[in-house]
Amino acid sequence: MPxxxxxxxxxxxxxxPGLIYxxxxxxxxxxxxxxxxxxxxxxxxxxxxxxxxxxxxxxxPTDGTMAARLIADQLSRVQVETLERNCExxxxxxxxxxxxxxxxxxxxGPELGVTQPGMTIVCGDSHTSTHGAFGAxxxxxxxxxxxxxxxxxxxxxxxxxxxxxxYAGELRHxxxxxxxxxxxxxxxxxxxxxxxxxxxxxxxxxALSMPGRMTICNMTIEGGxxxxxxxxxxxxxxxxxxxxxxxxxxxxxxxxxxxxxxxAGASFDAEVEVDAAGISPMVTWGTNPGQVVEVTDxxxxxxxxxxxxxxxxxxxxxxxxxxxxxxxxxxxxxxxVFIGSCTNSRIEDLRExxxxxxxxxxxxxxxxxxxPGSQQVKKAAEAEGLDEVFRSAGFEWREAGCSMCLGxxxxxxxEGERCASTSNRNFEGRQGKGGRTHLVxxxxxxxAAVEGHFVDIRDWS
Amino acid sequence: MRPIDVIEGKVSVLDRANVDxxxxxxxxxxxxxxxxxxxxxxxxxxxxxxxxxLEPNPILVAGANFGCGSSREHAPWALEDFGFQAIVAPSFAxxxxxxxxxxxxxxxxxxxxxxxxxxxxxxxxxxxxxxTVNCAAGVFQFQIEPEVKHRxxxxxxxxxxxLENEGAIDQFEAERRASFGPVTTSL
Numbered sequence: 001m002p003x004x005x006x007x008x009x010x011x012x013x014x015x016x017p018g019l020i021y022x023x024x025x026x027x028x029x030x031x032x033x034x035x036x037x038x039x040x041x042x043x044x045x046x047x048x049x050x051x052x053x054x055x056x057x058x059x060x061p062t063d064g065t066m067a068a069r070l071i072a073d074q075l076s077r078v079q080v081e082t083l084e085r086n087c088e089x090x091x092x093x094x095x096x097x098x099x100x101x102x103x104x105x106x107x108x109g110p111e112l113g114v115t116q117p118g119m120t121i122v123c124g125d126s127h128t129s130t131h132g133a134f135g136a137x138x139x140x141x142x143x144x145x146x147x148x149x150x151x152x153x154x155x156x157x158x159x160x161x162x163x164x165x166x167y168a169g170e171l172r173h174x175x176x177x178x179x180x181x182x183x184x185x186x187x188x189x190x191x192x193x194x195x196x197x198x199x200x201x202x203x204x205x206x207a208l209s210m211p212g213r214m215t216i217c218n219m220t221i222e223g224g225x226x227x228x229x230x231x232x233x234x235x236x237x238x239x240x241x242x243x244x245x246x247x248x249x250x251x252x253x254x255x256x257x258x259x260x261x262x263x264a265g266a267s268f269d270a271e272v273e274v275d276a277a278g279i280s281p282m283v284t285w286g287t288n289p290g291q292v293v294e295v296t297d298x299x300x301x302x303x304x305x306x307x308x309x310x311x312x313x314x315x316x317x318x319x320x321x322x323x324x325x326x327x328x329x330x331x332x333x334x335x336x337v338f339i340g341s342c343t344n345s346r347i348e349d350l351r352e353x354x355x356x357x358x359x360x361x362x363x364x365x366x367x368x369x370x371x372p373g374s375q376q377v378k379k380a381a382e383a384e385g386l387d388e389v390f391r392s393a394g395f396e397w398r399e400a401g402c403s404m405c406l407g408x409x410x411x412x413x414x415e416g417e418r419c420a421s422t423s424n425r426n427f428e429g430r431q432g433k434g435g436r437t438h439l440v441x442x443x444x445x446x447x448a449a450v451e452g453h454f455v456d457i458r459d460w461s
Numbered sequence: 462m463r464p465i466d467v468i469e470g471k472v473s474v475l476d477r478a479n480v481d482x483x484x485x486x487x488x489x490x491x492x493x494x495x496x497x498x499x500x501x502x503x504x505x506x507x508x509x510x511x512x513x514x515l516e517p518n519p520i521l522v523a524g525a526n527f528g529c530g531s532s533r534e535h536a537p538w539a540l541e542d543f544g545f546q547a548i549v550a551p552s553f554a555x556x557x558x559x560x561x562x563x564x565x566x567x568x569x570x571x572x573x574x575x576x577x578x579x580x581x582x583x584x585x586x587x588x589x590x591x592x593t594v595n596c597a598a599g600v601f602q603f604q605i606e607p608e609v610k611h612r613x614x615x616x617x618x619x620x621x622x623x624l625e626n627e628g629a630i631d632q633f634e635a636e637r638r639a640s641f642g643p644v645t646t647s648l
Contacts, residue, residue, distance in 0.1 A: 015626065015629050015630050015633045016626050016629050018608065019623065019626055019629075021630070021633055021634075023641075023642045024642070024643065024645070030491050030492075030533075031532065031533065031534070033494035034494070034495070034496040034534075037494075037496070042620070044620070049645075049646055050644045050645055050646040050647075051642065051644075051645060052645060053645040058491075059492065073492075075492035075493070076492055078492075078494060079492055079494060082494050091646070092645075093645050093646055093648065112648060113643065114643040114645060114648075116642070116643060119642060124532060124534075125531075125532055126530065126531050126532040126556060128532075139556075140532035140556055141532060141556065141559075142532055142533070142534035142537075142556060142559065142560035142563060143496075143534040143535075143560075144534060144560065144563035144564065144619065145559070145560075145563065147620065148619055148620050148623065151620050151624075152620065152623050152624060152627070152630060153630065153634075154623060154626075154630055156608070156619060156622075156623060158606060160555075190479050190526060190529055191479065191525065191526035191529065191552060191554070194526065194552065194554060194555055195555060221530075221556075222530075224526065224529060224554060224555065226555050244648050245643035245644070245645070245648055247643075288479050288481070288529075290479075309478050309524070309525075312477075313477070313478060313479065406483075406488050406531075407488055407489075408488045408489070408491060408492065425481075425483070425530060425531075427481045427483040427484065427530060428483070428484060428506070429483060429484070429487055429488075429506055430483050430488075433487075433506060
């Protein structure tokens with residue numbers, strides 16, 4: 001029987017029924033301390049340090065603080081120092097503050113080449129789905145499971161159902177992978193992919209670069225999906241080749257990887273079709289990523305919603321966001337712009353944003369910042385002069401980390417502040433208590449910074 | 462983990478869909494390196510702002526897609542530390558559901574109508590072995606994976622169970638080519 005890519009990876013990693021072997025475990029400072037404590041309490045060893053890799057990203061200040069001991073916030077400092085100590089005790093390589101390989105965990109994995117097709121990858125972070133862009137099975141886990149993988153390199157898992165989302169046609173000018181995934185979640189809802197491992201397919205997907213594919217898989221969790229996946233191809237192989245962890249026998253690895261894509265006639269538990277050419281630049285208006293419209297639309301009217309639950313949720317969201325139904329999205333004026341996060345902080349994202357702001361100025365009403373996803377991205381961007389483009393336009397150019405995506409570090413919104421953000425979650429308080437987040441693509445965020453309100457990037461040049 | 466048999470008592474209600482883990486336990490409390498003491502921060506902003514009121518009853522009835530978003534296990538830790546022993550909802554986010562089962566906080570899926578009935582009844586008795594929620598409005602069946610149920614009923618340590626398969630893991634590793642996969646320690 002023809003198999004899906006998911007079936008092949010799952011079955012080749014099943015040690016016993018429902019017990020999955022993990023090829024790579026990524027670790028960060030927030031969800032790991034209690035897991036290490038658990039190991040110590042039970043007197044257990046770490047089974048495979050050589051399949052484990054750690055970095056500090058959630059808590060790290062982006063102001064140039066270059067060592068854990070220098071972090072001003074005491075709790076953050078303890079958490080990062082605890083990670084460093086745990087990694088040393090258990091023999092795990094760690095790229096913490098001060099390392100030139102430090103960065104957001106989902107940026108540095110692919111960057112180092114440790115993310116490869118056909119692998120199983122986990123991390124105590126829901127955006128682990130990012131790594132599925134390489135044709136890997138990658139998903140977020142909780143701290144108990146982090147401990148489980150540290151101890152035995154395996155996880156007890158219920159086999160998820162499979163969904164394929166096929167995109168026909170090509171993305172139009174000005175429309176980005178971020179818009180594609182936001183439009184998809186808008187259609188399916190924030191719980192629409194719950195219980196599924198999702199494969200994104202079709203010509204619009206195959207045409208994308210690896211950073212674009214990562215953006216899409218990254219946000220799978222915002223639709224509730226267990227994992228997002230894209231079939232590996234020449235674009236994937238080119239990315240991996242030459243990276244520090246690329247396989248020594250690359251030809252042999254490629255031959256294995258070519259066997260991974262879903263076979264013709266394989267069946268999925270659910271199939272969804274989306275017209276990629278019909279997708280527009282998207283902006284969220286509410287407090288979950290499914291509350292999203294095209295930039296040419298207006299803020300929806302809760303009174304026009306069918307279900308009482310949706311209506312009530314929309315009313316609450318509008319009150320929180322300080323928005324009136326019927327307001328054109330292009331009239332919404334953010335005071336803050338954040339370009340960064342594991343969704344959109346790779347070199348390609350920064351290039352796209354830089355292209356928009358080059359030779360222009362950030363509007364007087366806006367405070368804008370760019371936070372590269374990793375030290376390596378930062379270095380590459382500086383080599384190209386992107387930092388100068390951003391700085392001279394009035395953007396802050398900062399150090400690598402999760403930054404304002406989740407407000408666990410000094411980068412946060414103030415109460416009531418409105419932000420155009422390239423991150424992944426517009427939940428209440430996510431970027432700071434009372435902060436109002438609008439999720440957009442890097443291009444849309446950059447244009448909003450310049451104009452002081454959202455614009456349709458397609459008619460803006 | 463404490464074994465679960467029957468969970469009985471008053472019901473607290475949070476009638477909202479898509480409640481995310483950022484609401485359940487806001488980010489500033491994730492900086493703690495301990496596993497305990499999160500209960501006082503449960504729904505910190507919502508409770509402090511007077512948006513919701515919650516009594517620490519044994520059972521919480523919640524809306525669909527409960528626990529979506531971040532994988533933070535701090536969310537179930539906070540719910541359990543607050544006093545909840547079971548959560549009844551029309552659906553749960555995947556990672557949250559799994560996290561609950563790891564710490565002995567019972568997630569029970571009932572359809573929306575039955576969730577409402579349990580909420581209105583105000584009291585319920587959940588029998589894990591029978592997979593039932595019993596309240597004044599009736600007896601409602603829920604489903605749970607047999608392995609998960611076995612672990613919860615007996616309060617078993619997941620890692621301990623998996624270690625019974627250690628031989629199979631050793632064999633799996635031995636059968637794979639030594640070159641398979643990246644080696645993080647030699648970068």
